Amino acid sequence: MRRRPRDTSDSRSARGRRRGLPRDRPLRISSRPVPDRGDSIATERETRSRLLSAGERLFADRGFKDVTVREICRAARANVAAVNYHFRDKLGLYRAVLQSAIDRMRETTDAAREAGTGHPAEDRLRIYISIFIRRLLADRRGTVHRLVTREMMDPTPALDMIIEQGVLPRMQYLSEVIADLLGCAVSDPRVGRSVASVWTQSAAYVANPIAERLGGPIAPTPDDVDAIAQHITEFSLAGIRAIRRPRA
16 A cells, blocks of 8 residues: 655645744735935936036136136035035036036027128128127126136146137137128237227226226116127127227
């Protein structure tokens, strides 16, 4: 007579209990919420944006060399390691800040070029100055101007990107317009001098402690801006006409 195999599962379970092995237990699913990756990405973007904003303000106020990573992170309410995480180092953050300023410079130049297409040279100069002055004075802190000026006075490895991407396209466009007004080649020395004259007149109206003490408008109204743009235009055109005439 064949014996039926004995079911040993219960005895094995009992032996396991005697040996102190854990019993089979149901899987418990944690009720703790899993972080949303989308929220994490949004937080990282917000931190990066705050670092850029704080860096722009501090670099414009004091320059690249006199600002520390710790100061930037404190102003941005960010962990001190955040600059390295998002930009690799302080120079990386500085380049990103300058790139934002350069983009705004190019937007102004492109807007003036597009608006002036098909117009006579005098009108193109008038349009350029009007657009440039409006955008320059709309920035009450003069952030872009001060960033570029500080970089030119105390250069860093980022100087070339400002010149190649921001300054040269603007100078080339102004040179073309003024060469047309003078009826000469762009390489004529009078063109470069005239470009410098137009540009530096605008800089005089950027908010600064000296201008404030001399009675300049701290917060120019739209009428002030229009009057400034018209003055620079008429003054520049008069000077260009004067040097265009042959000397006796």
